[in-house]
Amino acid sequence: MKIYNTLTRKKEEFVPIDDKEIKIYVCGPTVYNYFHIGNARPFVVFDTLRKYLEYTGKNVKFVQNFTDVDDKIINKAREEGVSASKISEKYIEEYYKDAQALNVDKASVHPKVTENMDEIIDFVKQLIDKGYAYEIDGDVYYSTRKFNGYGKLSKQNIEDLESGARIEVGEKKHDPLDFALWKAQKSDDEIAWDCPWGKGRPGWHIECSAMSKKYLGETIDIHAGGQDLTFPHHENEIAQSEAASGKPFAKYWMHNGYITIDNEKMSKSKGNFFTVRDILKDYDGEVMRFFLLSGHYRSPINFSRELMEQAKNGLGRMHNAKNNLIHLIDNSVGTMNESEKEHLVQLKDYRKKFIAAMDEDLNTADGISVVFELIKDINTMTQNGASKEFAQQCLSLLSELTGVLGLLQDKDKDDHMDDEILALVQERQEARKAKNFARADEIRDLLKSRGLAIEDTGNGPRVIKL
Known part of the structure; x- marks a missing residue:
């Protein structure tokens, strides 16, 4: 098998680190809402990668995280007057429902940030001890310039990044390029954990580095996600992980292309933002999966x-x-x-x-x-x-x-052939034998109104989906 490696910008033969187990990490959802069609693409694409590798006889350990600590979750909790955990647990359950509709299998492990806080804190401590991070008033930042390979995934050099970097209001970092590993608690109602730097919570990037290491080890076969994660998220993961371990973080990087909506970028302000739950009102999840796989995963795809x-x-x-x-x-x-x-x-x-x-x-x-x-x-x-x-x-x-491909699954019996439909088909047969063609036509039209057609064959009537 050949895989296009974002890190090298070329197709390479896929050679697992260990034939006994292929280790794959895919960035999962931030659970503050239903996931949208853009999120669905990597979920479906890399689920298919896993299915294919298993089809070829490989043993795959597939990890996909849940980001259940985030500003969006905290803000949603404040809006609804509930705890952040209440919000995240609700949308984790909703994720599973929509993923099942798309026939996306559960990962080998679905780690949550909140359940891996000790590992995250230890990871930050390790980066501080190695001189790659520093603490200011409870915030901890990564010293980007100290990592020589920064930009190798996104193919950006430090000078270009520097020209667009700035320090946000309230930030005290040494360099505009530095990014947060740990954020000090800002208010009493903000979810926080005790750590050597005071109460706070992790930054976004550190969680994946820590959980990938915990569940898959220091070097993994494939790290995957949407194209939008290449920079800064995956670039920062490389910087953190390789600074801590001194080893390559992932051998292959895979990124799927963007989804546009009627040839326009998806945006809430444009009114063209669709969650999978929205689309499931009009289409079966299997149709959506077929649509998402009908183009090559690295190419942009238009939804309409x-x-x-x-x-x-x-x-x-x-x-x-x-x-x-x-x-x-x-x-x-x-x-x-x-x-x-x-x-x-x-x-x-x-x-x-x-x-x-x-x-x-x-x-x-x-x-x-x-x-x-x-x-x-x-x-x-x-x-x-x-x-x-x-x-x-x-x-x-x-x-x-x-x-x-995750299609035509669990449908060995015609799922549309329930008892009522079978009874109508039998009644139509009897009407035809009795030359009651008016009733036979009524039944045909009734089936058509339900999205079904009836076809007479040498082996009897056959019901098909329209």
Whole structure:
């Protein structure tokens, strides 16, 4: 597998540090609200990376944190008159609901900042002891200029950064480039922890360095997140972690591209800010996942209703292919004939093409194209019927490849075929036998109003999603 490494700005062969376990850290949400479509992209993309690595036989330890201490959380708590922990716990639960809708698996570990405070404080102490950090009136800052490699991830030099840097009102740091590792408590209602510098809380960047070290060790295989995190967040993580350990922090850095909304940058002021919860009112989470994987993860992607409709239709084609095969399995018999055996050998070539696409820097767009090529061939081979065994083999291959993408999951039975729908289909069959075509047409229209179509085949009626 080749991965585009942001650190080197080139594709590199992915060689794990230890074949026994691949260690991946992905920056998680700040839990003060529902996560938005821009957050969803890295969650889905790097969940797919994990699924693919596990598909190829790798053991993956996947860590994604929750930032449950932050100015936004504190401000929201003040607005609602509740504790900061009340806000963060609520939105952690809401994260899990939306992530599940997108078929994003839970991480191996979901560490919270509040549960790792001892490790964070120890990390800050270590940086102070090594001369990379200093304390002023309870605030602790990182001495950016003391780290020689600063800017190597974002490819910025210290002089360029210096020209745009400034000291905010109330800050007492030595240099405009320095950043906060620890923030002194400003008011009694602000959540805080005791530490050697007085009560306070960690800065944003230090938490990921501390939690990555705790759960994955000093050097990890892959650190990933959205493109917007490259600077300053990931740059600062490198500075902290490598200053503390003297070792490389991450071997590979992966960043997904931005999402625009109708070709404009997402912004609350423009009224084009959409949470995943908003979008789930109109579209199934699986449609959103398909949409997010339909472009290469490093390319910018535009979100619009038109494109979501295209994604819905594309995913519908996948579901119909799967349901066609389920229908054949339920209504066919027998083992494969010689022709089907030959066809199956041809179909298995699609597995190789799919793996080749995913090995090329996780090219899910090409992977999806391969799945559609597979579906086209399966439809051609089964249009006049097929043996039960051949249909089962085709379904197994289709489910295998779409499973890597996190699509068509847990739908081995037609999820739209509840008892009421089955009863309507049976009633329509009886109406047709009795030549009561008016009632048969009524049932057809009723099913259509529910987003379903009925197709009469040699093996009986088949219900498909529109």
